[in-house]
Amino acid sequence: MEVHKKDSWKIRMNWPVFWISSGFLFAFIIACLINKDVTYSAVGAAYNFVGVYFGGVLQLLMVVFWIIAVVIAFSKWGNIRIGGKNAKREVKNISWYAIIITTMLAAGGVFFAAAEPLAHFLSLPQHFSSIQSGTKEAAVYATAQSYLHWGFLVWGATAFCIPLLVYVKEIKNLPMRPSSMLYLALGKNSVHGWSGKLLDGLALIGVAAGTIGPVGFLGLQLSFALQDLWGIPNTVPIQMIIIIGSTVMFIVAVSTGLMKGMDFLARLTIYLSGIMVVVMLLFGNVVFVADTFVESYGVYLKEFLHMALSRSDVTWLSGWTVFYEAWFLSFGPSMAVLTITLSKGRTLREVLIGIALISPIITNFWFSIFGSTTIALELQTPGSISNVFSQFGMPSVLITVINQFPLSIIWIPLVLILVVLYLVTTGAGVAYSMAVQATGKEVPHIWVRILYSVLIGVVAMLLVWIGGDSAMNTLQSFMVIAGVPLLLFYILLIPGMIRAAKGLYRSEKHRIDNEDSFIKEEHVDNKNPLPLEVNPTGDKDPVRTT
Numbered sequence: 001m002e003v004h005k006k007d008s009w010k011i012r013m014n015w016p017v018f019w020i021s022s023g024f025l026f027a028f029i030i031a032c033l034i035n036k037d038v039t040y041s042a043v044g045a046a047y048n049f050v051g052v053y054f055g056g057v058l059q060l061l062m063v064v065f066w067i068i069a070v071v072i073a074f075s076k077w078g079n080i081r082i083g084g085k086n087a088k089r090e091v092k093n094i095s096w097y098a099i100i101i102t103t104m105l106a107a108g109g110v111f112f113a114a115a116e117p118l119a120h121f122l123s124l125p126q127h128f129s130s131i132q133s134g135t136k137e138a139a140v141y142a143t144a145q146s147y148l149h150w151g152f153l154v155w156g157a158t159a160f161c162i163p164l165l166v167y168v169k170e171i172k173n174l175p176m177r178p179s180s181m182l183y184l185a186l187g188k189n190s191v192h193g194w195s196g197k198l199l200d201g202l203a204l205i206g207v208a209a210g211t212i213g214p215v216g217f218l219g220l221q222l223s224f225a226l227q228d229l230w231g232i233p234n235t236v237p238i239q240m241i242i243i244i245g246s247t248v249m250f251i252v253a254v255s256t257g258l259m260k261g262m263d264f265l266a267r268l269t270i271y272l273s274g275i276m277v278v279v280m281l282l283f284g285n286v287v288f289v290a291d292t293f294v295e296s297y298g299v300y301l302k303e304f305l306h307m308a309l310s311r312s313d314v315t316w317l318s319g320w321t322v323f324y325e326a327w328f329l330s331f332g333p334s335m336a337v338l339t340i341t342l343s344k345g346r347t348l349r350e351v352l353i354g355i356a357l358i359s360p361i362i363t364n365f366w367f368s369i370f371g372s373t374t375i376a377l378e379l380q381t382p383g384s385i386s387n388v389f390s391q392f393g394m395p396s397v398l399i400t401v402i403n404q405f406p407l408s409i410i411w412i413p414l415v416l417i418l419v420v421l422y423l424v425t426t427g428a429g430v431a432y433s434m435a436v437q438a439t440g441k442e443v444p445h446i447w448v449r450i451l452y453s454v455l456i457g458v459v460a461m462l463l464v465w466i467g468g469d470s471a472m473n474t475l476q477s478f479m480v481i482a483g484v485p486l487l488l489f490y491i492l493l494i495p496g497m498i499r500a501a502k503g504l505y506r507s508e509k510h511r512i513d514n515e516d517s518f519i520k521e522e523h524v525d526n527k528n529p530l531p532l533e534v535n536p537t538g539d540k541d542p543v544r545t546t
Contacts, residue, residue, distance in 0.1 A: 014177070018438045018448075020201025025208060025455040029462060036466040040474060043466075047477035050326070050484045051318025056311055058487060062325050063308050065490065066156025068497050069356045072163055077501035078349030080510040082166055082340065089345035096342055098266035101359055102422060103429035104158065104328075104335055105150075109273075109366055110415075110422050111217045112150075115389070115397035117371025118378065120145045122386055125320070127310040139375045143296035146367050148307045149321060151300070151360040154328035157490075159356035161336035164493060166348060167500035169340065171507055176340065177437050178203040178333035182489075184496025199333075199489050204434050206330025208456055209482030211430040213327065215460040216475040218423040219243040220395040225416055228399050234392075236468060240461045246420065247457025250427035254435075254449045265428065269421040276411075276418060277369055283405040284373035285380075292375075293368040300364075323476050329490070330483030338433045341442060347512065348504065374401050393472065427456055 031039045072078060081087055091099075101109075120142035124133045128141045164181040172188075174180040179196030190196050219242045226242075227234040253265055281289065300307075311317065343351050374397060378385045388400045402411050431453040435444035438452075460475075467474030505511055 013445075013448075014197075014200065014438055014440055016197040017177075017179075017200040017204065020197065021204030021208065021434065021438065022451065022455060024201075024205050025459055028459055029455075032462040032466055036462075040466045043474060043477045043481065046481045048318070050480055051322050052314060054484050054487065055314065055317055055322040058322055058325050058329070058484070059309055059311075059317075061487065061490065062153040062156060062329070063305070064494070065160035066153050066356060068494070069156050069159035069162070069352055072497070072501045073159075073349050073352035073356060075501070076513065077163075077505045078347060078352065079513045080166075080348050080504045080507065081512050082170065082346055082348065082351070082510075083344040084170075084509050085512045087345040091342045091344075094270070095267065096346075097354070097359065097362075098270040099342060099429065100335075100339060100355070101362065102266045102269045102425045103338065103433075104155070104331065104359070105363065105422070105426070108150075108214055108217070109363065110398065110419050111214065111221055111394065112146075113367050113370035113398070114374045114401050115394035116149065117143050117146045117367065118374045118385060118389060118397055119394070121375050121378070122389075125310070125316055126312040127306060136379060139292055139372065139379070140295045140299055142375065143292055143368055143371050144299040144303065145307060146371055147296060147300040147364045148304070149324040150363050150367055152356065153308060154324055155360045155363075156356055157325075157329045157332035158335040158339065159352050160490070160493075160497070161332050162339060162351055162355065163348060163497060163504065164500045165336050165340055167503050170510060171503050175440050176337050176442075177440070178337070178489075181333070181493055181496075184499055185492045199486075200437060202485050202489070203330075203333040204437060206483045206486050207334035207430055207434060208452070208459070209479045210327050210330045211426055211456050212460045212463065213475040213479040214426055215243060215246065215423060215456060216464050216471065217395070218419050219246065219460065219464060220471060221398070221419055222416065224392060224395045225399045225412070225419075228396075228403070229412060236465060236471070239464050239471070243457055243461045243464065246423050247427065247453065247460075249420070250424040250431065250457075251450055251453045253424055253428035254431045254453050255446055265421060265425045269418070269425050272414065272418045272421065273366070275414065277366070279405065279411055279414075280369050280373045284369075285376040288376045289369055289372040292372040293365065296368065297364070318480075319476070323480055326480040326483035328483075329486055330479070332490075333486070334430070334433045334437065337437060338429065341436070370398070370401075377401060377404055395472075427453060431456060 028039075117139075121138050122133060124131055124138055124141055125145060128138075128145075131138050131141050161178070161181065164184065165176065165178075168174040168180040168183050169176055172180075172183060174183060174191060177196075177200050179191050179200045182190040182196055182199060186195060219239045222242045223232075223234045223239045226232040226238070232238060307321075310321075339351065339355060374385055384404065385397060385400055388396050398415060399412065402408050402415055405411055431449055432444070434452045435448040436442065439445055439448055463474050463478055464471040
């Protein structure tokens with residue numbers, strides 16, 4: 001029996017998925033070490049190809065994904081409870097939103113919140129060519145553009161996956177992996193076949209890349225802050241050391257488990273974020289922020305499809321809209337796994353509304369506070385922020401803004417702590433989610449969690465190294481390249497969405513309304529939905545063949 005217990009982790013591991021995901025990251029590390037210049041050129045060429053040939057399709061489908069999720073949320077199909085109609089919530093609302101938002105924002109909420117609206121304000125995209133950049137009117141349109149990039153559509157990529165994953169988990173008793181979503185499109189053999197393994201592997205690569213980028217971004221931001229505060233040179237070696245230190249911290253966090261380390265960090269991050277909101281409103285122009293939020297949301301809703309589907313400037317779109325959508329697309333399957341893990345006892349409607357509507361609005365409000373405050377300072381004193389931005393880029397903006405406030409000696413360390421917390425929470429959350437998918441266990445083996453944490457940190461460090469002065473562009477390019485291959489699988493999933501929603505609603509075990517006219521619970525072979533192996537540990541949880 002001792003041998004069985006000792007070796008049980010070998011049986012539970014989804015080895016093909018583990019090697020596809022970790023192998024890709026190991027291969028990239030080796031390529032960087034062999035010839036960083038060739039690797040840098042290859043990343044840039046692949047990024048340009050993706051932006052030109054896949055950008056338009058990606059923009060259109062992101063709209064489709066979000067609409068499908070919202071329709072299901074507000075239909076009678078949302079009347080099912082995850083875990084069964086008598087299931088109780090295991091995670092409080094504040095923890096649910098804290099973990100999901102801090103993980104989903106992938107630290108971009110700190111890095112981009114002040115910088116992106118300013119960038120659009122100084123140079124509006126071509127689809128707003130009738131508005132003069134750098135004016136008060138431009139502030140409204142610039143903020144609205146950032147809402148598109150951090151709003152409904154990008155969160156919709158995760159919301160789209162949730163009904164499918166809930167269906168295959170709750171009704172078909174399949175593993176909580178992205179590949180299980182293929183059941184409705186390609187049949188049960190696809191779940192454990194090559195297509196399923198490939199999807200799981202690509203999903204892990206995508207979510208790893210989507211985390212590696214922000215880890216690198218925040219390394220750049222912290223490096224600028226250290227130079228601004230204490231004169232520590234803002235060099236590539238310093239940036240790499242910062243990323244190494246951050247990696248050690250989220251290794252510690254992910255080692256403590258989901259509801260210990262991650263919940264504590266997520267809550268602390270949300271509380272400090274709240275303090276920063278108060279600081280920005282207290283020392284910034286609160287009237288300008290409020291007015292801009294209202295006006296910008298009006299423009300956002302009015303120009304929603306125009307902004308979402310514009311192809312007026314392919315180069316600009318590749319660097320902004322397509323970049324964000326590929327980034328969040330890569331997060332979609334893995335974030336859906338994490339969301340459902342936290343959502344027992346919640347209805348499908350509550351989860352979809354939380355992901356597709358409430359979380360985006362919270363994110364947009366956050367961007368409005370930071371972005372509008374930044375623009376207000378620039379309008380009040382032209383050049384006070386933009387001159388630093390033009391010289392040092394996006395990592396410099398937030399620190400420059402805080403330096404304008406009274407008592408900045410207090411607020412800047414608080415911002416630095418917040419940056420580190422977002423970085424650590426993101427890294428820990430994603431490494432944990434990846435380990436869940438690779439092991440098939442809700443509490444994955446600690447060595448798998450640590451290995452994915454290390455790989456995320458090392459690849460982020462090497463991307464900063466090979467990028468040098470263009471490190472941010474290299475990080476963005478890597479994220480887009482890793483995310484776009486998932487687009488094909490998303491397309492395959494579209495026809496099965498309504499079937500999944502109907503299948504969930506047929507389940508009398510899960511449906512919470514009294515509508516019986518729709519059809520009775522569909523037949524489910526819960527005893528043997530897929531080929532099983534005997535579990536040598538004697539564990540009641542079946543072990544699936546891979």
